[in-house]
Amino acid sequence: MDTLENPWRGKGLTWEGLEGIPWPSVDAGEVRRLLARCPLDAETPLERRDGFAGAGAVFVKDERYRMTLGSFKALGAAYVIARDHEAGRAKGRTYVTASAGNHGLSVTAGALAFGARAVIYLAETVPQEFADRLEMFEAHVVRHGATYEESVAAAQRAAEDNGWELLSDTSWPGYVERPFRVMEGYLALAEEAVRQIGEPPTHIFLQAGVGGLAGACAAYFREAWGDGPRIVVVEPAAAPALHDSVKAGRAVVTRGPVSNMGRLDCKEPSLIALKGLARDADVFALITEEEAERALPVLDRAGFETSPSGGAGLAALLAGEPLGAEARVLCILSEAPE
Numbered sequence: 001m002d003t004l005e006n007p008w009r010g011k012g013l014t015w016e017g018l019e020g021i022p023w024p025s026v027d028a029g030e031v032r033r034l035l036a037r038c039p040l041d042a043e044t045p046l047e048r049r050d051g052f053a054g055a056g057a058v059f060v061k062d063e064r065y066r067m068t069l070g071s072f073k074a075l076g077a078a079y080v081i082a083r084d085h086e087a088g089r090a091k092g093r094t095y096v097t098a099s100a101g102n103h104g105l106s107v108t109a110g111a112l113a114f115g116a117r118a119v120i121y122l123a124e125t126v127p128q129e130f131a132d133r134l135e136m137f138e139a140h141v142v143r144h145g146a147t148y149e150e151s152v153a154a155a156q157r158a159a160e161d162n163g164w165e166l167l168s169d170t171s172w173p174g175y176v177e178r179p180f181r182v183m184e185g186y187l188a189l190a191e192e193a194v195r196q197i198g199e200p201p202t203h204i205f206l207q208a209g210v211g212g213l214a215g216a217c218a219a220y221f222r223e224a225w226g227d228g229p230r231i232v233v234v235e236p237a238a239a240p241a242l243h244d245s246v247k248a249g250r251a252v253v254t255r256g257p258v259s260n261m262g263r264l265d266c267k268e269p270s271l272i273a274l275k276g277l278a279r280d281a282d283v284f285a286l287i288t289e290e291e292a293e294r295a296l297p298v299l300d301r302a303g304f305e306t307s308p309s310g311g312a313g314l315a316a317l318l319a320g321e322p323l324g325a326e327a328r329v330l331c332i333l334s335e336a337p338e
Contacts, residue, residue: 001319002286003232004243010227012279015250017271021171022180024219024276028187031075034082035188038113040067044189046196049302053314054322058329059201060304060314061193069109070336071310072189072213073102077167079185080178081110091115094164098151100126100209100263102335103169103182108139119164121155123148125258125265127338148266149253170210170270180272183216190220193330200225201330203323205313206281207234209266211242211273213334218280229330232283234316236261236292241269242277243284260289263309263335287312291319310335 012018035041045062052058063072077097084090090111096119097107104120111118118139122131124146131141144154152168159166171179204221206214214233221229235243238256245251251274259265277284292308295315299306304314313331323329 001288001291001316002237004247004284006246006278006281006284008246008278009282010279012275013246013249017173017250018275020173021176021271021275024215024272025180025184025187026220026223027184028191028220031079031185031188032191034079034086035075038067038082043192046193047303052302053317054324055317055327055329056325057327058317058331059197061189061330061332062304063189063332063334064306064310064336066189067109069102069105071102071105072186072332072334073106074109075106075185075188076169076182076212077103077106077185078110078113080167080181081107081114081116083181085114093117094119094162095167096155096159096164097121097167097169098148098155100148100265102263104134104139105137107167108134108137111139112137119158121151121158123151126262129338149268169212170266170268171272173271176272179212179270183212183272186213186216187220189332190217194221194224197330199328201229201328203327203329204229204231205234205316205329205331206231207264207309207312207332207334208242208273209239209264210268210270211277212270213332214281215270215273215276217332219276222280230283231281232285232316233277233281234285234287234312236264236312237286237288239265239267240286241267242274243286245269245274246278246284261292261309261312263307264312285316287316287319291315295319304333305337306333307335307338
């Protein structure tokens with residue numbers, strides 16, 4: 001595992017490309033209010049394992065069955081569409097996005113719930129089983145491009161050409177409001193974790209693709225617990241978008257092979273997430289394909305069956321030096337097995 005101490009911790013990047021990019025939200029109140037109206041909404045458990053991976057206690061926020069969709073992503077796009085519905089703007093609308101995994105399912109579920117239509121662009125590397133799941137929820141699936149970034153560009157063009165509503169979970173110059181709200185939806189799980197854990201953790205491991213989950217949670221945890229916890233952001237070594245951007249002091253597009261951590265295989269960071277994590281994270285860690293795979297049977301035995309993406313934070317914990325008996329570690333199990 002390769003690690004980078006964050007030189008921007010506490011102050012954030014000075015890169016001019018982040019001018020006009022908002023900090024991640026820390027207001028979970030609006031999210032809670034809207035989710036309370038959803039019949040599928042229910043708090044997910046925070047499981048504790050003492051002595052796991054050489055730590056005193058490891059707390060795992062289990063998002064595998066969030067709203068029956070199998071991932072924390074249920075909290076994002078569906079929350080945004082619920083906001084549109086409350087404002088009278090969802091019914092009959094077409095929402096389009098690219099997805100490396102579960103974000104597309106959240107868009108689809110939100111559209112179905114509120115009388116809208118979903119069009120989901122998938123890169124060629126996304127498994128057919130995921131496309132089949134989307135179509136079960138009445139999404140129109142379009143295959144385009146060899147990478148997630150190419151499918152994002154195609155979804156953006158489709159939105160412009162057809163007058164559809166682009167609902168991406170990543171942000172770029174000129175497109176920030178929608179991904180800002182998607183990230184805001186993830187605060188529901190962070191707020192639950194803060195209430196459930198009681199005493200603050202000493203360490204927090206947050207897996208990242210474009211960085212939406214990590215950015216939202218890190219901002220909320222800093223708001224709740226201050227500088228105490230050591231926050232580690234975990235990415236695939238094949239997709240080090242945040243790691244390399246923080247190292248360079250600006251957003252960069254990375255290159256690499258396709259990762260087995262498919263939902264984290266994003267080569268370019270969300271600018272909102274990058275802005276927040278450069279301020280809030282202590283360490284950026286890269287785990288190899290082998291480290292992610294090696295963790296899976298260990299997680300299975302602990303009762304945490306998941307995918308390489310879903311267990312990436314725990315995989316980094318397992319790959320590093322034991323933290324010791326005084327460590328209280330918080331991780332997120334972000335999705336169900338594939």
